[in-house]
Amino acid sequence: MSYTDYDVPSDLIFKTADIVRMKGLQCSAKLAPKNFENILSEPNKILKVSLKLNFSVGQKEILVTGEIDGAARLRCGRCLEFFDAPFHEEFELAPPIKAEIIDIMYEATTALALTENIAPVCKETCKGLCAVCGKNKNEQNCGCKEEAFSPFAALKNLK
Ligand SMILES: [Zn+2]
Numbered sequence: 001m002s003y004t005d006y007d008v009p010s011d012l013i014f015k016t017a018d019i020v021r022m023k024g025l026q027c028s029a030k031l032a033p034k035n036f037e038n039i040l041s042e043p044n045k046i047l048k049v050s051l052k053l054n055f056s057v058g059q060k061e062i063l064v065t066g067e068i069d070g071a072a073r074l075r076c077g078r079c080l081e082f083f084d085a086p087f088h089e090e091f092e093l094a095p096p097i098k099a100e101i102i103d104i105m106y107e108a109t110t111a112l113a114l115t116e117n118i119a120p121v122c123k124e125t126c127k128g129l130c131a132v133c134g135k136n137k138n139e140q141n142c143g144c145k146e147e148a149f150s151p152f153a154a155l156k157n158l159k
């Protein structure tokens, strides 16, 4: 069987016996972002995801390496605007050859969750919102006088 003909199951649960019979497997698939809707916190969302997998059969284990690529729409923690960001994550696992199934969905969702860091910013230089008038300071300089450090300003930026 040719590697490229392999139909990746949509639930990403692979049968170990199939992998062993094929003496390993290399495959790739585009995944439906819909299946990963609940991974990121609102209002962030995954726009596209693709997955590359390599299974190699060892004596007692199957070594699986995976690469997950795609794009997500995230809300900037400073200016609250949405921006699209590409992501790339890798993972590796070595389930025992006796295991009935290899659950890649779990690995994929864990890797995807990493794409949303705690405080995404649209760009390092994002100036955020004015703590006085609330205008997006990337778009215009409102000219408000802000105190150099105000705990209230920081709180206001926390959405
Ligand atoms: Zn921003």
Ligand SMILES: [Zn+2]
Pocket: 130, 131, 132, 133, 134, 135, 142, 143, 144
């Ligand atoms: Zn202002």
